[in-house]
Every structure is written in structure tokens, then in C-alpha cells.
Amino acid sequence: MVSVERRRPVVVLYERIADAIHAGAYPPGSTLPSEPKLAAELGVSRPALREALLLLQEDGLVSVRRGVGRTVADRPPRRGFEHVQPLEDLLAAGGPVSVRPLLRAVEEPTDFTAQHLLAAARARLRFWESLLAADGHAAALSQEWAAAEEVLAAAHPAFAEALGAIEASAAGRPAGGGSMLGVLAAASRGVQLTAHSAITATLVGQRRGEQLGRPADTPAVLVTQVVRAGGTPILAAKHMLPTGAVPLPVLQSN
DSSP states (O other): OOOHHHHHHHHHHHHHHHHHHHHTSSOTTOBOOOHHHHHHHHTOOHHHHHHHHHHHHHTTSEEEETTTEEEEOSSOOOTTOTTOOOHHHHHGGGSOEEEEEEEEEEEOOOHHHHHHSOOOTTOOEEEEEEEEEETTEEEEEEEEEEOOHHHHHHHOHHHHHHHHHHHHHHTTSOOOSSOHHHHHHHTOTTOOEEEEEEEEEEEOOHHHHHHHTSOTTOEEEEEEEEEEETTEEEEEEEEEEETTSOOOOOOOOO
16 A cells, blocks of 8 residues: 555645646647656656656546657646536536526525534525426436535635625526536636545435426435535535436446
8 A cells, every 4th residue: 555655745746737737838738748858847756757647647637649648638627626526517428407596595504514514503504406407307406505604715715705706696696507516616726625425315205306397206316425625524415316317427446
């Protein structure tokens, strides 16, 4: 097993190269310098560089072309969000997905948010409920909560500012344009995010069935998700996907 101490320089090197790609130092479609030249430019050892390049390749930022070398992806994944994607982006693999706001509110913690966002008893949490549709049919119902304002201000101020700007522009009406996780994605350039999800089988139930246009006893998949910035939970969500909806791709790794 590789120790955390040995891995840390590789992760830092990964960050440097990823930042350079997104800053345009290595434009989309361009070929990276050779390993010896790149190692010299960055002032690092070739073994560490090689491992960082492999991680970049796994994350889709670079690819290897025979006889050419390592090439920057034409559309590099957004920085800090390579493995955490909004549900509308995941479902869009089969075609366009729309996000229709059902509710935008501020509420006190529930058992779910107290557990996953570590929210204090009287904290004020933003709550978004949205219906995702593909080909005119309901594909998923999403409920998303952001951490309290003071938590976001300390852990991810850009996310807090983005949510505030949306609230101001909406003038009290539900705002369109995407999910809360989509807002987080757009505000997370240069921010390291991690997430954990759990998947369970269930039934849509009466209320969600009415929202999804399905009978209450329709089988469904419930995905719960927590996203962290710097170890601090800043977003928690529940996504209900009924059977027969757009397939949800799942990435598995060992």
C-alpha cells in the first residue's frame, strides 16, 4: 500500500498540472512536453510526474496517442469536479435533460440534514426541490439542501455567493437553470470536492408519485448524496428515480 505521505506530493503535482490545463497553459488538444522536459519545467522527479500523469489520464484530462505522446483532452472535465457531476449531466447521456424548479425555500434542519450536514438545531438551510425531465417525461425528483450560510462562507464562499446571486435574481420566484449541485459545480473551479452516495431500492410513495406522474407503488431507486469541500459537508441531496426513467450511469472502481 502506498502511504498517504508518499501520495501527497503526487496529488499536489496533479493539482499543478490540472490547474495549468484549465488556465490554458496546455490548451485543449495540445500535446504535453515529453516527460524529461516536463519534469525539468516543474522541478519534480520523473517517477512522481509519471504517477501524476496516470491520474490525469484516469480523470480524462489527458490521453495517450501512439507516436504523439500525452495530449490534453478537447474538453477537459471541470476543475475540482472530475468525479462529482450534477444529476442532470449524468442523465443527459441519452439526450437533453431539463430541470424544473418546484420549490426554493429556507428551512430548519430535518433528521436527514442534521445527520448529513451536521446542522445545528435552529440553523437556516436552503432547500431546493426540482423535477428533472427527459423527452418530456419525468426522469427524477431531486431534493437538495445547502449547509448554513456561515458554514458555506467559511468552507466554500464562491458557492455561497452563487446561491445568493440566484436568490436575488429570482425575486422570490423559483429560479431555473439547473440543480443546486449544478450551481456548486459551476462555482467550484480550483476547489477540491469529495462526495459520498448511497443507493437503495424503494417505492415512489403517494406525494412523490404525484410529482413524478407515477402510481405510488412504482418501484424506484433512491440516491442519497453528500458533497464536501475540504472535509466540510456543504450539500446533501435525495434523488428519486422511478423505474422506466432514463438510465443512471454508475462508475465503479477498485
